[in-house]
Amino acid sequence: MTFGSHEGSRVGEVGDVALSVLLVEDSEEDELLLLRELRRGGYRVSCRRVFTAQSMREALASEEWDIVISDHSMPAFDSSAALHILREKGYLDIPFIIVSGKIGEEAAVAAMRLGAHDYVMKDNLARLNAVIERELREAENRRERRRAREELRRSEERYRTFVARSTEGIWRAELEAPIDVRLPVEEQIDLLYERLYFAEANDAMARMYGYERGVEMVGLRLQDLMPREVPGTESFLRHGISVGYLLMDAESVEVDRRGDLKYMLNNFVGIVEEGHLVRVWGTKRDVTRSKEAERALRAAEEKYRSIFENAVEGIYQTSLEGTLLTANPAMARIFGYRDAGEMIEALRDGVGRSLYADAGERERFISEVLEAGEVTGYEVEMVKKDGTKVWVSLAGRARRDESGEVFGLEGTVEDISARRRAEEALRRSEAVYRSVVENAVESILIVDGGMERILEANQSVKRTLGYTEEDLAGMSLCDLLEEREGWPGEWLRRVRESGSLRLGEMLLRRKDGTLAEAEVSLSVIPYAEGEAICVISHDVSDRRRVERALGEIREAERRRISRDLHDGVLQDLTDVLSSMQLERRIYGGRREREAEQIEHLKSAVSGIRAAIYDLRLEGPEEQTLPRSLNSIIELNRQTKEDCEFVLSIADDFPKGLWGPASMEVVRVVQEALANVRRHSGASRAEVALKVERGERGEEVAVYISDNGIGFENTNVAGIGLHSMRERAEFLGARLDVESEVDRGTTVSLRVGLDVLRGR
Structure with missing residues (x-):
């Protein structure tokens, strides 16, 4: 046996049961007594004695101890302080036993409340081993319970973490009353809708149904998620019941909180006790998107098949060697076959030898496809079933396997025979057009x-x-x-x-x-x-030269006639008139009607003189409209000196109007002014030229107005007015005459500006 004589010394003795003791004691004699008692109890003791707070902390930090035995009261330390240090360090399961020579009942109870497990009087050490044995057993039980609780806590944390983080919906449903699983299936379904409610759901499941948190689903009934009226719901439940409430990877159609259909993939297990279903655990995966994708894929396949079958272009697949693997109905029609099957059967030897008019064209086509990966608009002549030729436009794409090796071609064929014929016809038409235009x-x-x-x-x-x-x-x-x-x-x-x-x-x-x-x-x-x-x-330069030459001839003829009238007839009539007037003044009026004859002669002389002036007027077609009107005004001034003739032309009036249409306007003005001279008795007449906006666009407006005697009936007929209306009708113009007795007369002519421009 070994003894230690100072604080921190270790003593021990070989026994049957190993016991590591931290002794809080300032008396070495009491330590020896305690060790002797422990040996008697069959313990192989390893002991360290401390009697200060510092040494106790060092001992607890350096070793593990089975039990702490402490004196109640020491000069510099006591059991309360030792117990506080033990708890402070977190040693909750190490038994703490007080061994004291003198401790009152109240002190002992207070120590027990602080955490001491028991106390033994030094004069009754015989019960020490029994207390130690009991407390070691209780300590082990406490440790086991703590480990079990910790393990349960960790297990629950793992479960909660798994449930919370799972992408699958995890749920638990309870029953308000158990359901006898021996009942008929339909009756069990009715009871499920009556008694089942959801007691637990994770957030992943909540999101599947449009909720944010799983707790929002607690209390929902089966009808909330799987309404009986949704097709397929009851058949799903029948299947689950028929397999003993143990279902794997079964699809169901359900509704979310908005009432939208959801497709779920389910696993669930029912907990059956004594033949009665008491609860159900399960998982769910929302497969709505995959179901929609499947439907979209089926729709795409159907659409592709419809396009393939009904396309106007031929669609094909061939091996690299030239075997026709797939063809649509349009492909068969282009080449004159009854259907695709007949075409594939007929071209077993390869499309290169059977379809191409020039077999080398296939090799060139394949070469371009392999080089570019894809080719469109490859025009080539091919052979139909009956041997006739057809022009087609090929499109092709290389088909590759997983390793990237080309194993075939696929693409389209378009019959362009009609287009080629149209292009050829267009080329011929363009050649004809070009020849016509150039010549x-x-x-x-x-x-x-x-x-x-x-x-x-x-x-x-x-x-x-x-x-x-x-x-x-x-x-x-x-x-x-x-x-x-x-x-x-x-x-x-x-x-x-x-x-x-x-x-x-x-x-x-x-x-x-x-x-x-x-x-x-x-x-x-x-x-x-x-x-x-x-x-x-x-x-029209040559025509214009001829017209000008003819105009010059006409003008020369007019001048000759004017000269002849002036020098001949007019002079003779003037001489006769002068003689008759002279004779009348000398001899007086001796003959009846002599005065009347003289007036007739005056009128004839005036008319011939006016005709001579009209003949002298330069042809309007040879000069602009304003210049022609100016010439007419000037001649009228010379013809009737007692009347003021005025020409007014707007500043924006076009200066370059001339030609046949302008000549017709001049003739209308000439007729109107002749009426002014002969009938109006006016002292002033004005011709105004303007451009105005009319119903048919821009119009030339000509106004011939006088301050003469006027007349009442504007529909009067006369040779001059009739002639003006004919000319207006020829121009597609509008002619209006406005007159009032003693207020004068206005003749207006409105003709399209484009007409005068020759358009």
Whole structure:
């Protein structure tokens, strides 16, 4: 036996049961007594004595102890302090026994309340071993219970963590009363709907049904999730009952909190005790998306099959060697077979030798597919079942296996025979068109949609205007126009509204600077992938020269007639009239009707003089409308000196109006002024020219007004008014006459501006 004589010393003795003792005692003699008693109890003791707080903390930190035996009261330490240190260090299961020579009942109870397990008086150490044996047993029991509780806690944590983190729905359902599993299936279903409620669900399951937390589902009934009216619900339950409430991977159709259908994959097990179902545990997976994906896949397959079967293009699959593996009905029709099966059977030897007019074309097609991976628009001539030829457009894509090796082709076939025939016909038509255009007498220009850049020109343009192909390539239509009024905006608007527009006669610039007179028209035509404007001009320069020559001849004839009338008839009549007037003044009126004859002669002289003035009027077609009207006004001033004739022309009136239509306007004005001279007795007459907006667009308005005697009936007929109406009708114009007695007369003529421009 070994003894220690100071604090922290260790003593021990061999016995049957090992016992590690931390002794809180300041008396070495009491330590020896205690050890002797323990040996008697059969313990193999390992003991360390401490009697300060510091030494006790060191001992607890350095070793593990089976039991702590403490004196109750020591000069620098006591059992309460020792017990506090033991609990402070967390040693809750180590028995703490107080062995003291003097401890009162109240102190002992207080110590027990602080955590001491028992106390033994030093004068009664005989009961020490029994107390130690009991407390060691109780300590072991406490440790076991604590380990069991800890294990249960960890198990529950693992369960809760698994349930909380599981992506599957996990649930538990309870029954308000057990259900006898021997009852008929239909009766068990009724009882399930009557008694079953959900007692537990994880958050994953809650989210499947549109809830946020599992606790929101506690208390829901079977009808809430699996309404009996949903098709397939009761058959699912029948199956679960028939397999003894042990179901694996079974699908059900359920509803979420919004009433939307959900497809679930279920596992559940019913807890059956003494032939009665008491609760059900289960898991769920929401397979709604996969079911929808399956339906979408089936729909896509059906759609693909429908497209495959009903496509107007042939669809095929072939091996790399040329065996036809798949063909749709359109493919068979293109090549004259009854159906795809007949075509596949007939082409067993390969499509290269049977379908291609030139077998080498297949090799070239395959080569392009292998190089590019995919080819479209490969046009080739093939052979139909009856031996006739057909042009097709091939599209092909390489088919590859998992390793990336090409094992076949797939693609489409389009019959383009009709298109090829149409293209050939179009080529011939274009050749004819090109020949007609190039050899046309008219000059034909194609300009862009903005009527600026010249795109094409035929030979007549180059011949008539003297430009080369290179000249025209850098020119715009504007470069050829001498007159640009309305270009390009107004021209574009009108030609697009009606599709075509006649501009009438215009002046075009030749390369040498001279001007060519031409009749010009526009039309919208398709060009490339859009539209262009076709400009057709007919050179009228030669015709105009002839017309001018004829005009000069007519003018010379008019002047000759005017001269003859003036120098002959007018002079003779004037001489006769003068003689008769002289004789009347000298001899007086001796003959009846002599005065009347003299008046007739005066009227005849005046009429002939007016006719002479009209004949002297220069042809209006050879000058502009304002200039012609100015000439008429001047001649009327000379003819009737006692009447003031005025011409008023608006500032914005077009200066370049001339030609046949303008001549008709001049003749209307001439007739109206003749009526003013002969019948109105006016002292003033005015001709006004304006441009006004009318129902048909811009119009030239001509007003001939006088301050003469006027008349009441505006529908009076006369040769002059009849002639004016005919000319207005010819122009498509409107002629109005307004007159009031003693207030004068106004004749108005309204004619379209385009008419006067020759359009």
